[in-house]
Amino acid sequence: MRSQLEGAMDALITVFYNYSGQDGDKYKLNKGELKELLNTELNDFLTSQKDPMLVEKIMNDLDSNKDNEVDFNEFVVLVAALTVACNDFFQEQKKKTK
Amino acid sequence: MRSQLEGAMDALITVFYNYSGQDGDKYKLNKGELKELLNTELNDFLTSQKDPMLVEKIMNDLDSNKDNEVDFNEFVVLVAALTVACNDFFQEQKKKTK
Numbered sequence: 001m002r003s004q005l006e007g008a009m010d011a012l013i014t015v016f017y018n019y020s021g022q023d024g025d026k027y028k029l030n031k032g033e034l035k036e037l038l039n040t041e042l043n044d045f046l047t048s049q050k051d052p053m054l055v056e057k058i059m060n061d062l063d064s065n066k067d068n069e070v071d072f073n074e075f076v077v078l079v080a081a082l083t084v085a086c087n088d089f090f091q092e093q094k095k096k097t098k
Numbered sequence: 099m100r101s102q103l104e105g106a107m108d109a110l111i112t113v114f115y116n117y118s119g120q121d122g123d124k125y126k127l128n129k130g131e132l133k134e135l136l137n138t139e140l141n142d143f144l145t146s147q148k149d150p151m152l153v154e155k156i157m158n159d160l161d162s163n164k165d166n167e168v169d170f171n172e173f174v175v176l177v178a179a180l181t182v183a184c185n186d187f188f189q190e191q192k193k194k195t196k
Contacts, residue, residue: 002142003138003139003140003141003142004109005110005113005135006139006140006142007106007109008105008106008109009106009180009181009184011102011105011106012103012106014102015103015106040101041101041102041103041104042101042103042104043101044100044101072185076181076182077178079103079106079107079178080174080175080177080178083107084170084171084174086107087111087170
């Protein structure tokens with residue numbers, strides 16, 4: 001029986017490989033794969049969150065990597081940063097749906 | 099409709115507050131709450147993963163915080179570190195269950 005936290009960690013890994021496996025290096029996200037992941041997986045979040053520059057800023061940071069690829073470790077750091085930034089957002093969403 | 103990644107981010111937040119809300123500061127995990135979270139949510143992982151000192155090392159790092167409390171940002175960093183460390187572990191588990 002998997003706990004909620006284990007399920008969340010597993011989901012992070014599954015989502016990453018769903019997109020990284022599409023083309024090129026199967027274990028890294030290229031720029032196209034990263035954009036598709038963000039657009040597909042975080043669409044609601046991207047359109048409704050309050051700082052429209054937040055993801056842009058993070059994308060720019062990732063772009064400074066010379067091969068334009070994101071490995072799993074960098075992806076987890078990205079998700080961690082987004083989760084912290086959206087902690088308040090999710091808390092508000094929950095209040096609305098309760 | 100929530101995506102898999104949004105579900106994972108939401109789960110991280112939900113799990114944190116389930117434990118942080120038990121006593122003392124509702125928005126921080128004290129040492130007892132953190133241990134309960136790790137034991138309950140990561141029990142299978144803790145008993146089966148290959149480096150038995152990994153969590154101990156992370157706990158010791160967290161203990162260096164003078165008030166023995168972990169806020170949400172520190173928790174996410176912890177989960178990110180654990181997820182990266184366990185990427186290989188989860189991949190192996192998946193192969194076994196397929």
